[in-house]
Amino acid sequence: MESSIIYVLSVSGQPLMPTKRHNKVWYWLRRGLAKVVRQEPFTIQLCFETSTYTQPVIVGVDTGSKTVGVAATTNGEVVYQAEVYLRTDISANMTQRRMYRRHRRARKTRYRAARFANRRRQVEWLPPSLRSKAEATVKAVRLIASLLPVGKVNVEVGNFDTQRMQHPQISGLDYQQGTLQGYLVREYVLEKWKRTCAYCQARGVPLELEHIVPRSRGGGSRESNLTLACYPCNERKGQQTAAEFGYPKIQAQACVPLKDAAHVSVIKTSVLQQLRSLFGDAHLSVTYGYETKYKRIQMLGLPKSHTNDAVAIACEMGERVKPREEVYQIRCLPRGQYQRFNGRHSEHKCWAPRKVRGYKLYEVVKAKGVVGYIGGRREKGSFIIKELSSGKKLIEVAPSKLERVARPTQGWMITRKPILENLRKEGGASSPS
Ligand SMILES: [Zn+2]
Structure with missing residues (x-):
């Protein structure tokens, strides 16, 4: 196991070069010459002036x-x-919010002014x-x-870069001779023919670059002479051109370049x-x-x-x-700063408190040999533990059985991968990869 990297900030908070010298860092921390500013990724800030020489x-x-x-x-x-x-989860959450609001307006509640018409979108608006x-x-x-x-x-x-497709001379040696040119052309042809065999429309099978006019009959290797074919079609076509093979349209299609690739x-x-x-x-x-x-x-x-x-x-x-x-x-998380948590007017406090049995939502925990985050809590009953990468439900477990691994910070849940994999192996609940 390689030693982990410790990130270092200067007195003024500017990032310096990271270090692997753990002994030195612990010495600084013990002597009060540095302080921890972030647990994950582990970052320290120096309390003494140093040279601020860095490499980009x-x-x-x-x-x-x-x-x-x-x-x-x-x-x-x-x-x-x-x-x-x-x-x-954002669009699903917003649909739900819209539904709640619609129902709330139909109930007998305080007057809310109609506000659907006084909103304006910014120029660079995104959904x-x-x-x-x-x-x-x-x-x-x-x-x-x-x-x-x-x-x-x-x-x-x-x-791929369409500029380079059209003007191969503007780029370096790699593009003009062999290797990278091959990659560029292949990706381009795959995209242009939508990863489908041009002759039998087969998808999801290994596809070969196919010369519409075969090389033996003087066809070149430019992308306008290339299409995709599965192995059987390529074999059957043999030394024929696409027109002779019974597909005259393919030649015309190949000459049309991909618009904005x-x-x-x-x-x-x-x-x-x-x-x-x-x-x-x-x-x-x-x-x-x-x-x-x-x-x-x-x-x-x-x-x-x-x-x-x-x-x-x-x-x-x-x-x-x-x-x-x-x-x-x-993992990116909702911050949870909503009107419903403030409850200034008639909004009821009908949600779980910030902590249930000492745990917040999205804390990383270990239980029954599984590591995941808390995705659901109950005042009375078991908690729901979800997988870190996919968000799928792993287990339901009583809160007393939980062991805390990490807490979320700044709208993020940050963990290290190999540590979690080691933990997972203990319980024997590993999946084949
Ligand atoms: Zn085919």
């Missing part, structure tokens, strides 16, 4: 609609890796579910910037905009999925995961780094 840290962000991967590298070493689980996702992604990067001296942020926006989603646009205003245009760069895939598989030899993708995004071309064994798991 590069952050990689793998955006997603449910899980976001973030990683930070410096000097060929990964110094931070985290998986962020975004909230997916609440998407806004929460964009903000949580930016917040995850802001957390890194509060721990480490961030010099550059790389964000993956789309699968790097379709950047609403979330990504918002994330880029916010990161740009935080770090500045010069410190933000945009990468593409095919580059990530190439770097992850060919350069780093890593399996697919959100954090491994983030490491690949943070890496420079040709850089070799090893991912950390320790990955932070961050």
